[in-house]
Amino acid sequence: EVQLVQSAAELKKPGESLTISCQASGYSFSSHFTGWVRQMPGKGLEWMGSIYPGDFDARYSPSFQGHVTIAADKSTSTVYLQWRSLKASDTAMYYCVRQVGIAMGGTHFDYWGHGTLVTVSS
């Protein structure tokens, strides 16, 4: 059974750094793109980017390029989403997703984690 288990909710202050995680199981981790989708409070879904753990090829949405870093650890089948300096506008639910499909990088998301709520407030 495919599972994406995400880290717990976080409460941080503006300017702080943060890394949240997603541990995958039930499939060949290195052979599938795994990515992140943001959902701000009361808003829609936004694809942030994804990584191919096999060669650590990371792709980002233009809207998030330079603001976050996506990394992977093949030894623990874990994908990470990292911020160097959080802003209040980063407050959102972040979903880990397995991205699949025949086009480069994958075309859709067949499995979703339960979400990690990040709250940034002074």
Added chain:
Amino acid sequence: QSALTQPASVSGSPGQSITISCTGTSSDVIPYNYVSWYQQHPGKAPKLMIFDVTNRPSGVSNRFSGSKSGNTASLTISGLQAEDEAHYYCSSYTSRSSVVFGKGTKVTVL
């Protein structure tokens, strides 16, 4: 890249059919048959309902169907049921090898 265009809300009575539209551009919906649809109930993670325009994942009811014509993809829900009340999001692969979502449609079962 701009979000795909969806109606904010659609409603229908139990047993009826409803259709949600999703309009894109020459960079996403038009050139690719890679439109997907997701259902999200309040407080829950989204669930894949349709991929590659018309395909249903295993376990998804055949009351859900997808289509595409030109720059507009559509999700049709037949035999509307109370449990179908949720937000629905379309997405498309893009020419930048990325994925763009629509802003979502709230489906209300009257």
